[in-house]
Amino acid sequence: MESFIKQHPIHTEITVAWGEMDALQHVNNVIYFKYFESARIDFFTQIGLFNELQITNIGPVLADNNARYKRPITYPDTLLVGVTISDVQTDRFMMNYTVFSQTQQAVTTLGRSLVVMFDFNTGKKSNLSDKVLNALKNYEQQA
Template sequence: MEAFKRDFPIHTAINVAWGEMDALQHVNNVVYFRYFETARIDFFNQIGLMKTLKTQGIGPILAETKCRYKRPVVFPDTLWVGTKIGELGQDRFTMEYHIYSESQQSITTIGSADVVVFDFKNNCKSQIPAEIRSALLQYQ
């Protein structure tokens, strides 16, 4: 767990709910995208991107997301979704996720998301604002 927290300084705790399991007795595959979403919004809040959306009308949109399932997760468990930045372009960046299971003491899931910065006032892509780029670089 210590290595995980060192590699992913922004991490979000998620408690697995009974209703997230499917007929095969493990967390359903689509639920992981909700876990990633929760971690993504937590990350955006921590670096100020959601504030930029409210004040400047510039914010993130999801272009693509992927998930690789390494080990099944079951109820009860507490998961930690670690988030860091991979590639960083002029108007987009890649977020990388690892999900760590407390009960298994292991990484269970790996994912990524391509995020495009969008100007909602002008309905077009936008350059990443300098203050957001600076924050993203800290987690690359």
């Protein structure tokens, strides 16, 4: 787990809830996207992206979202969802998620979201601000 935390300095701890399991007795596949969302919101908060959104009305929207399931998760468990950034461009970037099960002591799920900056005033795509771009570059890993 220490290695995971070192590789993912920004991570979110999530407690698996009983109600997240499905009839097959493992966490339902759609729940992972909620886990990714929680980690994404934590990341955006930590880098100040929401502060910029309030000032500029320019913020992130998802253009693509996917998951790769490696091992099933069951209740009870506590997960760490690590976030890294790759493919930073002027108006978009890729968020990579790695889900680590503390019970299994293993990575269970990988995910990615393509995030595009959007100007909610004009209804059009927008560029990343220098502040957000610099913050993203601090967490960028080459794919």
